[in-house]
Amino acid sequence: MNEINLSFDFYHLWEVCGGQLILIVAGLLLMIIDMLLLDKDAETRGKYIGWLTVFIFVATLGHMVYRQWDIHDIVFMGVFSADKFSVFISIVMVFSGFLAALMSMGYLRNNALMKGEYYILLIYAVAGAIGLVQSVDLLMMFITLEVMSLAVYALAAFIKESPFSQEGALKYFLLGSFGSAFFLFGVALIYGLTGSVNITSIALAISGGLYQSLPLLVGFAMILVGFFFKMAMVPFHMWTPDVYEGAPSVVTGFMATAVKAAAFGVCIKVLYVSFGPILANSGQPDFASTVSLSALAPYWKPVVWWLALLSMFFGNLIAVSQTNIKRMLAYSSIAHAGYMSLGILAANGDGRMGVLFYLFAYTLMNIGAFGVVYIIDGKERTAQNLEDYRGLGYKYPALGFLMGLFLVAMAGLPPTAGFVAKFYVFYAAIKEGYFLLAALGILTSVIGAYYYLRVIYMMYMKEEIKEVVRGPVAAPTVIALVITALGVLYLGILPEKLANIANVAQQGLSVIF
Template sequence: MTDLATAFNLQSIWNIAGGQVVLLATGLVLIALELLMAGQSRAARSAALGWATVVGLLLALGHVVFREWTLSAVVLSGVFSMEKFTVFLVAVLLLAGVLAALMSIGYLRNNEEPRGEYFILLLFSVYGAVAFVQSVDLLMMFIALEVMSVAVYVLAAYLKNDRASVEGAMKYFLLGSFGSAFFLFGVVWLYGLTGTLNLSEMAVILSGGLFRQPPVLVAFAMLSAGLFFKMALVPFHMWTPDVYEGSPSVVTGFMATAVKAGAFGAFLKILTVAFSPILSTGGVTHFLMTHNLGGMAAYWQPVLWWLALLTMFIGNLLAISQQNIKRMLAYSSIAHAGYMTLGLLAGNADGRMGVLFYLFSYTLMNLGAFGVVYLIDGRERGAQTLEDYRGLGFRVPGLSFLLSLFLVAMAGLPPTAGFIGKFYVFAAAIREGYLLLAALGILTSVMGAYYYLRVVYLLYMKDPVREVSVGRVDAPTFVALAAMGLGVLYLGILPQGLARLAQAAQASLAYLF
């Protein structure tokens, strides 16, 4: 069989990229449903498309988890790969999509904004994120990044009659475009310098000594800057508070988890495969020379050190002063990006495992928090100041308990997944000798505990100052929130299973060729 026939073999594409195929097929089904149900009410169309989205995402998740975990191969002439690392990240993205879709069914009804295109955009944003982390070709990464980004830009402006939503989406679009431009410039420079867009081939070429040349360092800096925008690392975080506050609450939760997970996953893959010596440990003679890339650490580790420090401190410091809960959670998400950067900085197996575990845990606790916020809101922006949360602990005990659980997890207190996630990344940083940075990170965690527990204090220790009209909790949202709450507790008590999967996932990067 010729190389071209092998690259486009349908069986191979189904085995390696079947999750993407399912998502694309679901997207076409959603568009057809929207047209076929044109004569029915908007609420009926929205509900049908919402459930179809959930089913499609679950089918893709099942294919990825149960069929692709044992694979290690590439398709389409080295464009997409599937190995345990990619499977883990894709599972996180699809899980975030399922949970967001379930909660969106109730969100759209509570806000009387049921439009079917919402779920079409949500599904294609998940597809873009999946293709993004599955790519081993930088040009395909850029294309997938734009598919994800454009869909999320529109979702952020979904409340088109709300000035804050449109303003936040415009800021996200403008600053996100700068980030995409940086990423594309980096791709072009690296292609011009190495003659390839494939990460493993690039590693071999750079390991000959080219990685020390200033143009390569500039190209890597631009590539990284583009991803730092999506990761919301300081000083690339400027868009985050306004966009998170203005966007629909469920969309905000999705952006804070799936988009961040995609960006961290892609950066971890690029950094580890193309700019570190991990391929030389896989036992393949062709990649033995890549051990020279260990010298690259002298350039990127100091940068990540300062980024992690600034992101942890600035995110937590600014969160303390916020009176709007969505802005508080926005700055909180910036701080969490700093904690995950500690795992990237460590550059060891435990650090990479810690980042993967943290991403999974963060998806549950952050998306869960925004899910509760949308319910307490009733209608978007109905109750978002901290004062609105006074005394709700006894009026809506179930929602208050869940919100408290998610906030305690984000504060990193036991026995929750947030505590275990922080433990892994801090331990990895300490193991590599970053004692000062780890100590400062723990200090910022104490700062974070203050503003998280302040909300819990208001829920249970203060009298209400006004009547808050809490939204209806429908069955899909209840299932999603209950699953996230149980997941946060389970991973805080029994984290070993997920930790083993994350360890196996990060180890598979050594065999990405």
């Protein structure tokens, strides 16, 4: 009989997956704390749990920034890795969770939804997202993808009285399961061909010539389809508008940033490490054979080229005709996914750096915008139409300014983070010779500017026709809005620092083994 002795180094586990461990344990503790606070009224309970969640996210952020960023032995049991690329994306996602938790306190109070489960699900969504980005094992990717997705499905359905929330969440659940099934089928094919689920082993196994076989290409395509679903690229975007419109505003902000960041991170990781020649850059003689994987580029590059173009065009064009601001932002997030995929298409260091920078900048501006949307909304769905924004710029100068700032950033005008982020990805694409796509992309961002600036036009140049009273503004939301607004401006004026960090992070991708 085989005896089971666990060769389990707990210190190493803590070093590599500390962020996930903190969040998983904290989620368990919060459930108990929520029970202990049962005798308090909902308001106080929500406040306690909310601030505790914020504290947990700050602790996780601290662990990732100060410890996980420079560890040396990065792979744990061939399942999780704490390379700089994964850590950077994890930091973006934890930051997004932190901002969402801050805003949620005000949001849940405005909608009388003060429930402990909300924060617990938020914590597990972030834990799953970190696990997804950190895993270097396709099977673990599937499990953590489901942890993240299940938590987000429930968060999207959190307003139980609202049929829109329920409808969106059900659509998200069905189409999300469909996407996950595609991914799992792809993993099964790849595992059957290579006998391994570890992404570096797969790269080694297929570099010997297997990369030309049809079943491998089918598996590769299916894995990518699974990721494109989560990234909301056209034509896998059908769920996005309904889900983003129906879900609670803060959750929408979280979904559009953290879930997207996770999907982009893991897609880049699998695409470049398993199916690209990046491991050959590491200088290790064992991985020199992976150079041959550049032969796969003619297969996936045209696909990403068309998906990027379609996402940019459809996202921006359909957003123009939307009257609901959350729906408009949903289509705009599809367009942003298209811009980000330019960085993937470029397949060079600048492109990856651009995607990382874009994800961080997009997190700031998108969560900020949804924060303003929820405050103006008051109770969900009272003032979400563009007509409701008429004249708000003079009635609420601070909110009007913030909304204007975030929308200008999303339109990609200087001096905001959105401009710099777009600049980096377009620069990377042009450097690789994608002139036509870059030109068309810039053209679509002009269309984008129209509907972003239309909101600002409504706010400052139109007379109010309907009495819109904003909801009460909670102190934590103010903190979150100030952080996002300052971040958007800071990154727009002084982007070098983050760009350098992102550049170091993308180089970490070549040493996953």
